[in-house]
Amino acid sequence: MTVAIEPKVRARYAAKRDAIMAAATTVFADQGLSGFTLAAVAKRMDLHPVSLTYYFKRKEDLAAAVLYETIDRYGEMLSLAEAGATPPERLRTLVTAYFETRARVALGQEIPLAPFNEIALIEGEQHAPLMEAFHTIYIRIAQLLKSEEMPWMTRLKRQALARLVVNALTWSDSWIGGYAPEDYPRVAARMAEIMLDGLGRSWPQLELLPLGTPSAENDEVTRDRFLVAATKLINKEGYRGASVDKISAELKVTKGSFYHHNTDKDDLAAACFGRSFDLIDQARRQATSAPTGWERLWLAVASLSMHQAAGDGGRMLRHYALSAVPPSMRKQQIVRFQQIAHAFAGVISDGVADGSIRAVDPLLAAHYVMVVYNVALPMDRALAGDTTGLIEDYVKPALGGFFSQ
Template identity: 50%
Template sequence: MGGDAGAKSAKARPRYEARREAILTAAAEALAQEGLAGFTLASVAKRMDLHPVSLTYYFKRKEELVSACLLHGADRFDAMLDEAQGAGAPPERLAAFVRAYFEVQRRIALGEEPPLAPLDEVRTLWRASGDPVDLRYQEVRQRIADLLVGEDRPAPAAWRQRLLSRLILQQLASSDSWLADYALADYPRVAERVAEVMIFGLAAPGQRWPQDLVLTAPESTDSEMVRERFLIEATDLINREGWTGASVDRISARLKVTKGSFYHHHADKDELIGACFDRSFAILESALARARTAETGWRRLFLATAPLAVSQAHDGRGRILRRYALRLARPELRGAVEQRMRQTASALAGLICDGVSDGTLRPVDPTIAAHMLLAMINSALMLDRVPELTPEITLYGYVRPAIRGVFSVR
């Protein structure tokens, strides 16, 4: 009897693992398309044509399923890093990791692999130190940092390693928002161009690092002060805690005003997120306008990006809504926001072209480089877990390697 039961259990195990893998695939697709705000066990079950109760045999709660999905994604990053580890010197290892990442993206586009779970949800769900998902991604980031170390390249300080690995991972993950503009046959070329910017940066040889960074927060008129404060607080809450964390009650409590003040300016939360995006684009466009007055392309690029990135990490008034919040927007708003995002990337790419033309920037793919710089700006908010973080550290440890290459910082 015991032998028969054991045999049945052994036969059932592969079926269990296959179904669990299928659930993780459907969950990754749901997270990639809908974000955590729209993610439910029911939405995953619908993708599989199952009753939601069937999923609870494998995952009791949606948080458990999201956790498993993210941990599965970390395992896939480990496989890419395994492939890159034996590639030779640090620059070759980094280039191999980038190639492996875009090969995975190619297979995802072909339907041969499920999407990678959005990295932004690691922050949204797990904020306490010691969480298994957070610890697992710390291991992934450390392995990325280890790629940069060799006999002639000693390991940088721990805080520099954390910043460099976050930058690399975020710049790769942000390609989800623009990679569809390229044909699958171009993915290897995209990987080559991304790795080139990471390794060598954008500044041409001989360009000095500017010393006169000026942070300027957006100004508000007295009549717009309450509305502006609502948008600042809403942007901060959405960035840090997702859509569900940015409740009208919480925003009002932080500002010590009534909910009526919110509804005086915004009909609902959908209108609020649209207003937050409008304000974010105004900040980006203002930075680009100031940068265009500089005398060289290198100087323009620096002024268009460095102040914005430092502001994301340290100045709440100048923070923009992070791109992942687009998953929270209603479909008609999403299209308009995506168009403005492409326009912003094109404007930044134009500044890069100016620098290539006048010789102050290296010849790079301006569109890809622009997307990578916007990813650096967008992800700077996530640096608040670095204990040593100061504006100077953000500038030299995060912005500088994005502009001058990750090996420019020792």
Template identity: 70%
Template sequence: MTAAAQSKPRARYAAKRDAIMAAATEVFAQQGMSGFTLAAVAKRMDLHPVSLTYYFKRKEDLAAAVLHDTIGRFAAMLDQAEARSAPADRLTTFVAAYFETRRRIALGEEGPLAPFSEVYLIEGDQKQPVIDAFEALYVRIGRLLKSEDTPWVATLRRQGLARLVVNLLTWSDSWLPAYAPDDYGRVAARLADILVNGLAAQGRAWPGLPLVDLGGPVAENDEVTRDRFLVAATKLINREGYRGASVDKISAELKVTKGSFYHHNSDKDELAVACFQRTFDLIERARREAGKAGSGWERLWLAVVSLGMHQAEGGGGRILRHHALAAVPTAMRRRMLLRFQQIGNSFAGIISDGIADGSIRPVDPLLAAYTSMVVFNACLPLEPKKTPPSTEGVIEEYLRPCLLGFFVK
């Protein structure tokens, strides 16, 4: 058989495998790990499930392939960034490379990227290699910020900011479709500018105002209340995704029966909606109380830092992470995204007011609002044996550079 004849079957195999990967990525994004099956992928492609086993024997193999593909594409973006010498240029190049990839995806020139929201939920012998490859991305993103000229941007800060960057880029799934692909380059440039240079106008100090009280610790007694169900469900959804947080697991978290669950809640969907509403209420309370401060910069600072510290301390129950929307039923997801959009518009209003009064430097208000929302949403938790080890660490090594610029001293 000639080389040309041999190449045709290989090309057909590669094309079919690519089509399976693209369909699998869409299923993974919409249904999460718990709803990801070979049958679901085959149904999307109008194929019999058995035909997929020629390419992938198990669903875990296909899920791992999808995640490794996306991790590899992120690694290629980092290759571009690491070719630059200055940390700010490296970060800007990485953000630009990500949105260029998204532009090509929007135009049909590349396949979709898999979400990272449930990367830790993959099972079997594929689990650890996927997690190791994913965590290596965080290390590389953190190293983009490293320089002998800025020794104060140490490991602790780089770890938190790398987390922010990944969350910010992946959260763009919820708002990027509102932009035309031709605008993605501008979006990348404006976001990178916010990360590098912060939001405060030149000469504006770190306010240091008393933070908004968003609720004390949840009572740890034997009484089972609706509030405790909300806190427990939020914790599980943050950790295991919407589909992974089953009625059984939520009940087990509180050490109660399923009967007790249904005594306090209609069903899981109703409880999940209530968890989102609780999150929206906490954000609105912080924004409303922060509205009493002076300048736009002070109002933005007070809302973001109060919510960030609430998320870090977790005493009154953390808010839902943005990735909680992954695998949420379509109708519910649409309603929740609309509410997040409304919140983003509210924060954009604060930022616009700050630009007008001179306390916030000229930035794209809506992109700055999305960034601010991810700042508090992705705030690192204060937990035993975790870092940062103190309130001061969260503020100084995460919230401060998020708002004043990654490289602020």
């Protein structure tokens, strides 16, 4: 009797666990780690929270399980890509596999992919093995891009581009809802072409734009210094990790000083986004003096990439900070991101019209270039302050085609 019943019990257990994972992934994506609790998942499933503890004892265990599941699915996509004969073929296969997965998610055939935005904030015994599994994705993508026939594809360049690939794909969370699932194959093909072939038809020789305002050299605590400090901490530790205490400590001031200059942390985070958008607008405005669409695009994106890497005067908020901010604020910021995407799409359309930019999908290319400058690695960590290295090892392949020499 026991032998006959056991498979049914296992099947019911697996089905309930899958339902929990689906609900948990949705909660994780919608509310970020700060809003991710067993109670929130149980509420979504119309269950009592205690019933979830049979499957997951703590919220950290469930959050880690959600992220491991998504990492495993990336692993399956990478396995498909690794079968390709050449780096371009492997990259195209990965992008195609990703959007095929997104199509199945949109059609309700698979659970959503969990965002990686706050993976580093998972605490306790889960942290180290989870981060190791996550970094394996970057390592395997960098290997996809390696070929003995392309000695110019250095390890540093492949690592930077692997980071770009992951972020360009995951940033689609913010815009993929504007497409029907049957259009995803075209989206994948156009996105892969942008990565492989680049945008411009020649490489501009222009001086980069000076962006932002110089930091004050005195000890006066200003609103701008709070913005710079908060942006730095949110990029490093996420919205939840960047507490009022930590922001105040970064500036060596009291919490009283914090609340003298800021209403609360939400108000400060909104202002950080506003400051980041102002930097992007500044770059776009200053780049309008360039004669062609490609030069205007290159000048804005390369200058923003350098600003983000160098950090002079404060970096921009990383786009993945969106997932952790309160939902009402997130909606407002996504609207602003979409406006910026359409502005860049206009520049790209102008470049296609004047012949300086390849015939690409302007809006998809706009979303891509926004990721290019946003996720530029800090030079103090990756390039040791090497301006030429940043352009040659990151900006040039990102905008001119991954495998361009």
